[in-house]
Amino acid sequence: MSKKKNEAICSFALACTFLCWHSLALAEDVTTLPPLAPAPDNSYVSAALGNGILYGTSLDTQKPMRWRAAEIRFGPAIDLFGLAAGGHLPAGGSTRLDYVYYNEGHPDNNHRDGYAAQMVYRQKLHPDFDLELGAGPYFSMNRTTVNGTEIDDRRLGGLFSVALLARLDQLSPGLSIRLAYNHVLTPGAPSSDAFLVGIGKELGATHVNAPDAGGDHGLWLAALGGFAQTNQSGPGKRLSYALEAKKYYGPWAASVSAIEEGDDGVRVNRHGIAAEGWYVQPITEHWDISAGAGPYLAVNQRDSGNWKVNGLISLQVGHDLGKGFRGFADFGRVVTFRNKNDADLMTIGIMKRFDM
Template identity: 35%
Template sequence: MPITRTRSAGLLAILALACSAPARADAPEGHGAYASLTFGSGRIDGPAAVGDRSMNGRSLEIRAGRDLLVFGGDQSATASTILRFDIIHYNEGHPDNNHRDGFAGQLVLSHDFADGRVIGEIGGGPYTNMNTTTIGGVQYDHAGRGRLYTAALRVPVPQLWPGTEVRVAVNRVALMDTFNSTSLQIGLGRHFGAPPPYSKETEAGTPLWGGIAFGRSITNMSHRDGSNGAVFSVRRYLNGLGWSVKGIDEGDDGVRVNRRGVAAQAWLVQPLTNAFTLSYGGGPYWARNTYDDATRLHGLFTVHLDYNVDKRNKFFFAFSRVKTYAQMDDRDLFNLGYQHAFGG
């Protein structure tokens, strides 16, 4: 997709900020968190793979997770074996006439093989995706579902930033009735062994967070202009979870999408440091597109990074994917915004 490099640079800067921020020194030991950003390349294969099969050096993975079970005498996030749940946004690069990306959930088993010097992990889980192709001069979006498998090595590099790791991984995508892919991914990550506890303002029954954000909306088809968009939201945290309701104006691309609607999302929330909180959200999105004068039900998936100014104010960056499934007008939404806590 034409915006991949711009999106990658922005997300790399955000991950760098999160990785360089010091973890809370007095945080109690317990289940940790993980975040990484990797780039790479690979090839597609299978009977549906035609033409240039290379990803052309443009594969991208954004990963965030939470430790579920730790195995060790102290039951801390520093134990040698950890079972983790990750949510992933994966872009499979640009093979000939195929631009496929999507979201996955994985159960990941990691193990420390060398007293903290090398950590290995394997994981797998469901993968929902969208592939953009051109047939007979007409561009189409094809929704797909399959599995994403990963094997990785993590090597700490404290001389770069304390807690930061180099991540080297192999991703394998397996789908039915279409091509598969394999890529080698290299980048940076961090396991937050002692993330801050959930703050009091995120407990059940505490404030509603009102937010406003502005940004750009990109229709996932070639030769479509970006448009200015806005999002108004109400959000409540429930310790490690949350919910939100959003009013969304995606803007007009001048050709096929001018969409407005309301979305409801459930959230998985993970503090990383005192300053940064990462969350993933997903849910239904009811929206009307003025170009075909129809209201439809879509899916909305969001990666959300908060910068906590204080207990009642946050700035945030959000990347959202509107998945229309049966329609050919999926969109990427990039927004910068502000949230304030009301009540509580």
């Protein structure tokens, strides 16, 4: 089973678990939790799987995704340009900003996935159905072979989405089945179309545990461990670990990490320092999901041995353990901007709060 297929399936399974567990979590005893803070009205999280095709630039025929397309999205309601407050939206209309991880499956000689930010317009069609339209920039990475050389081709394009949400409020308020169509348009690279089916949850104003709801912004120190995988064929997984300091500011956070990616024996033996900004969205009283990105200054002993500025993009699911401890799972993508030596970092960790 391929590396990216594992990533897509594991990410989808985790997201679905958290969504389905939401209703049960509301019944838990929360008397020992820190102060609670409300989630943004109509914030949303979903996960979906499906199938589609790649076609166009550099492809002589359509390439199927082999039923491995996957998407995870989450984001808060945002009144874009004050349209809702000014009464400029139709009744039942709203806008939202979504953060999206999208895996476009595994067409022949293409293993493309990436991250998007979409403005989403939602319109209520019927008490049981909503329609969503989304569009925004999509930063993708495609492991592919060109003229006999394997590269990790990075491109900036657009992700356009249409989704029908079939509401299941009778089972849990805000729960829905998501039927979606995604179109990727990327200059100089193949386009793609995919249909996906998944489950989503509109969180509403559910009260959740924010990491620093009290407003005193304690410092969180974390230790992470897991494995890294170079995004080119050949090198296998190797042990990776990191130490991190993080501060939360409401739905935002900032972190600094010392990262050791390990040695794949062929292309990457890299370590360095990363700084990331985060958006954090609570899911339940105990769970949150967050997206982070920032510069990563690192040295690769199997390349030039010089310090270079890379990028780090992260997707993280966290769980409040009580008494100032949090556990989390983190999926990070190291982007070198040189079409080689990119890597995935898949780790779990624990963090402890220290009041300041």
